[in-house]
Amino acid sequence: MRRVTVLGGCGAFPEPGRACSGFLVEWDGYRLVLDLGYATLPRLLTLCPDGEVDAVVITHEHPDHCIDLHGLFRMHFYGRTRSRTIPLYCPPGVLDRLVGLEPDVDLRAVFTLHELPGEYQVGPLSLTGVALPHYVPDVGVRLRAGRTVLAYTGDTGPDPLLAELGRDADLYIVEATDRPGGGPESSRNLLTAEEAGRWATRAGAKRLMLSHFWPGNNRHQARSAARTTYAGDIVTAEENLTIEFGRAEDPRPAHRLA
Template structure:
């Protein structure tokens, strides 16, 4: 666990590393968030181009835990960059706790089969419940094209929830129940491939589920490239009466009760 110096002010915040779905727009990155709580640093997802942004906040990749919601590369591919950095970059030490669905390791091992990710990561399978630094972590299965978990982080002062990618599902109300900040995917993808069940949300639906959850603040993320983010926020406000934030790279959101 990385503790602040004696004169440092403890930080309790979320920093957006990436906000795009599928592939990054110019100057942006795919899904990624840095959660900081009194010196403990936890990463939620590391999609395309999220690692360089993480390194501007955590030089040498000095984080305490990583959580990956599912195996799609716009959520996990830069985890392999972090692996190589720690393996080849002289960052010896204990293995980094990694909480992920089983498909993540399978997908990333295909990039470099001769290098075992478990030499760097201490892997814990999701869904499941764990103690992670200052947080209780719960992974909640949610519908997507591959196994995906929503993530709920809580302690006696704050609750943060994040959907990963998901279609409409009643479990979204429980995942974000009374969350101080609920980060919800709002892909707004037109022409989603036909499936027996929908696997992505609209911004209006993101607001609906945040309202059902009784969340205090909603942050929209996972924007399909080219979509109008202001229009997405307006759609979410039509169904959610609390504060609606738009995930933008390097946006910092304080954590705590509002």
């Protein structure tokens, strides 16, 4: 099985019935989580009972991207004993933020920290973390397995590195916050849907997934805005949406899990 499943696609805080940023990447039995924002952990547990994942990647320390990592920690710290720790790839501020929630325990009892940005071999996946502009240190993530590439921006403002991060990606997950009052491009640390499409075009990405929607925003309108700057296939990050990758290295049609 080679697929990515959306755990959540909201920014800031979850809308009713939804969750904040989170994705599960499954590749030939290896399970890697990209971000664990508000309300993503229960969704992850429906796919990975007992929280049995092989690695976690967190793009930055804002709670709509990392808060449920603490829940995953508690499952393994207070629950049944693990035979090994879980590799955690993230900027240093992520653990610092979570330590404040429970300062009397050591998060490294469950997680082995690998700092981003940087390059790592993570199971069958080559991981590259690229520093991108945001209010706190943030990394975009590029995963490669053979000829297949999955790229994810986390949260970011406009930056030339976005074209390289998503270069020829089979799937490029790009934040499209469309936050009201975002201001001029030169001073922002978030993207619009139109900009998401523009960067996916510059990257030559084969498929674009829009994510990190500001609560209350119309996702259909966001998709239409991205269509003005990107001619390829566009999907929005809907909870339980899956995109499968075939052995021929081409993404298969998206579908929703039951």
